[in-house]
Amino acid sequence: MTWTAAVPPSGTDPAGPPGAGPTADGGTGGDPAPRWAWFERLPLRARLVAIIVLLLALGLVLAALATRAVVSNYLVDQMDEQLKQAAREVTELVDPSASGTRIPSEYVLVLRDADGATSSPIAWQQTIDKYGTPLVPDEQVAEAAGRGLETFTTGSTGGVVATRWRVVSVPVLLTSGAGTQEGTAYVALPLAGVEETVAFLSRSLLASGVGIVVLGGLAAYLLVHRSLRPLRRIESTAAAIAAGDLSQRIPPQPASTEVGSLAHSLNTMLAQIEQAFAVQEASEARMRRFVSDASHELRTPLATIKGYGELYRMGALDTSDKVEDTMGRIEDSARRMGTLVNDLLVLARLDEGRPMRHEPVDVVAIARDAAQDLHALDPTRTVSVTGLHPGDAAPSGLVVTGDADRLRQVLTNLVGNVARHTPAGSPAEIALGTTAEGQVCVEVRDHGPGVSAEQAGKIFERFYRADSSRNRGSGGSGLGLAIVAAIVGAHHGHVGVAETPGGGLTVRVLLPAGPRYDAGSSSSR
Numbered sequence: 001m002t003w004t005a006a007v008p009p010s011g012t013d014p015a016g017p018p019g020a021g022p023t024a025d026g027g028t029g030g031d032p033a034p035r036w037a038w039f040e041r042l043p044l045r046a047r048l049v050a051i052i053v054l055l056l057a058l059g060l061v062l063a064a065l066a067t068r069a070v071v072s073n074y075l076v077d078q079m080d081e082q083l084k085q086a087a088r089e090v091t092e093l094v095d096p097s098a099s100g101t102r103i104p105s106e107y108v109l110v111l112r113d114a115d116g117a118t119s120s121p122i123a124w125q126q127t128i129d130k131y132g133t134p135l136v137p138d139e140q141v142a143e144a145a146g147r148g149l150e151t152f153t154t155g156s157t158g159g160v161v162a163t164r165w166r167v168v169s170v171p172v173l174l175t176s177g178a179g180t181q182e183g184t185a186y187v188a189l190p191l192a193g194v195e196e197t198v199a200f201l202s203r204s205l206l207a208s209g210v211g212i213v214v215l216g217g218l219a220a221y222l223l224v225h226r227s228l229r230p231l232r233r234i235e236s237t238a239a240a241i242a243a244g245d246l247s248q249r250i251p252p253q254p255a256s257t258e259v260g261s262l263a264h265s266l267n268t269m270l271a272q273i274e275q276a277f278a279v280q281e282a283s284e285a286r287m288r289r290f291v292s293d294a295s296h297e298l299r300t301p302l303a304t305i306k307g308y309g310e311l312y313r314m315g316a317l318d319t320s321d322k323v324e325d326t327m328g329r330i331e332d333s334a335r336r337m338g339t340l341v342n343d344l345l346v347l348a349r350l351d352e353g354r355p356m357r358h359e360p361v362d363v364v365a366i367a368r369d370a371a372q373d374l375h376a377l378d379p380t381r382t383v384s385v386t387g388l389h390p391g392d393a394a395p396s397g398l399v400v401t402g403d404a405d406r407l408r409q410v411l412t413n414l415v416g417n418v419a420r421h422t423p424a425g426s427p428a429e430i431a432l433g434t435t436a437e438g439q440v441c442v443e444v445r446d447h448g449p450g451v452s453a454e455q456a457g458k459i460f461e462r463f464y465r466a467d468s469s470r471n472r473g474s475g476g477s478g479l480g481l482a483i484v485a486a487i488v489g490a491h492h493g494h495v496g497v498a499e500t501p502g503g504g505l506t507v508r509v510l511l512p513a514g515p516r517y518d519a520g521s522s523s524s525r
Contacts, residue, residue, distance in 0.1 A: 072198045108188045112186070131156060131165075163191055165189065309330075381428060398433075429443075
């Protein structure tokens with residue numbers, strides 16, 4: 001394992017600032033991740049509900065604080081307006097020598113002359129008994145000097161109910177026996193009513209906020225629980241797939257949602273995985289069947305060779321004729337094994353997808369060579385190279401791009417199949433032409449017993465033999481047509497079978513035309 005160390009920027013201490021080293025719990029002082037590790041371990045549903053409740057509570061707290069501040073300021077502003085209005089009215093009527101019990105309201109009036117001497121509070125006695133009198137500090141006196149209407153909040157002295165006072169100061173002219181002098185009148189109202197209103201509002205906001213948070217948390221839980229239901233279905237589907245059921249699919253959801261998009265992507269992936277596993281299983285099944293069939297095919301010639309070898313060792317071959325006959329049989333079995341091994345090697349290379357040569361190949365020339373080979377195998381047989389339609393002459397200039405040796409092997413296997421599985425002397429044709437789609441078409445037609453529809457669907461399988469006439473004694477390995485299908489498929493072509501008119505089997509090979517294909521040659525018009 002390779003470890004990579006991070007290099008600190010120049011001018012910094014690699015050890016970091018004090019306190020940034022490893023902590024007692026193994027983390028680092030500057031890394032906040034460990035303190036949130038417990039939150040990351042919670043289920044997604046719990047985290048979402050917690051975040052929603054936290055945001056809801058935070059929003060309500062901020063809204064409550066803002067509402068409380070706005071209401072409190074509003075009430076105080078109203079009180080200030082009342083005080084200023086009262087100050088204008090009261091100071092015009094007040095007599096500095098009057099008794100302090102003449103104002104039947106919560107207003108309190110205090111007069112202070114220029115020398116700092118204050119009068120007794122002029123107020124309703126019940127107000128003084130209940131709330132006391134406002135305390136006017138010296139700094140407020142200095143600030144009020146020479147100004148107009150000024151309001152401020154101050155404490156209280158005496159009284160049963162502890163409260164603050166809202167005070168307005170206004171300059172007045174005080175008349176006494178010594179004459180007239182400037183002074184200041186302080187008109188005050190207790191803030192008890194405002195404070196009670198704000199406290200009641202705070203309690204109401206707190207109670208309603210708690211209720212809203214609880215109801216919001218419950219609603220958030222239900223909504224999150226419902227919203228995450230598709231994810232739980234995905235989880236159960238994944239568990240079923242993990243148990244081996246690849247056919248399971250996630251129920252479709254609206255494609256406009258994240259879960260719907262995820263479900264579509266997962267279903268596409270699951271379909272591809274299922275298809276890949278199916279292809280793999282089919283390939284493994286074919287390989288097992290192939291190995292089994294190959295072992296079975298090799299067992300017979302090997303047993304034959306072993307049996308004749310034991311006869312020779314036991315001295316049962318006591319004449320030269322028997323020895324010669326036995327050697328011939330051993331040679332035939334060895335030749336048959338060699339053919340089978342060569343065919344298996346060809347199929348293995350084709351299955352591996354090894355690259356083949358890509359060169360222009362004259363299909364007509366290969367077809368004529370194959371016809372001559374078939375005639376050489378059976379001189380009594382009539383073999384002709386014709387066009388696709390009755391009466392058409394053999395075309396020229398049919399060219400495909402591919403491996404000439406492999407394409408030659410295709411026609412060699414097809415004419416060899418005709419020679420082995422049709423009566424001697426029966427005619428055969430190799431028909432050439434093009435299809436309407438521009439593909440080169442090669443048909444090898446025989447007039448033998450043919451095959452049934454069921455057999456035609458399996459004729460290109462490896463080691464398949466249609467009937468008893470196509471047995472090991474005919475010299476075939478059972479791989480000829482399988483090799484034909486593999487070579488044609490490697491050339492991006494197609495091979496199929498059909499019944500020959502009048503009886504027999506026709507093998508049709510379609511190949512993409514090469515660059516030198518002559519469009520004026522014979523066509524399947």
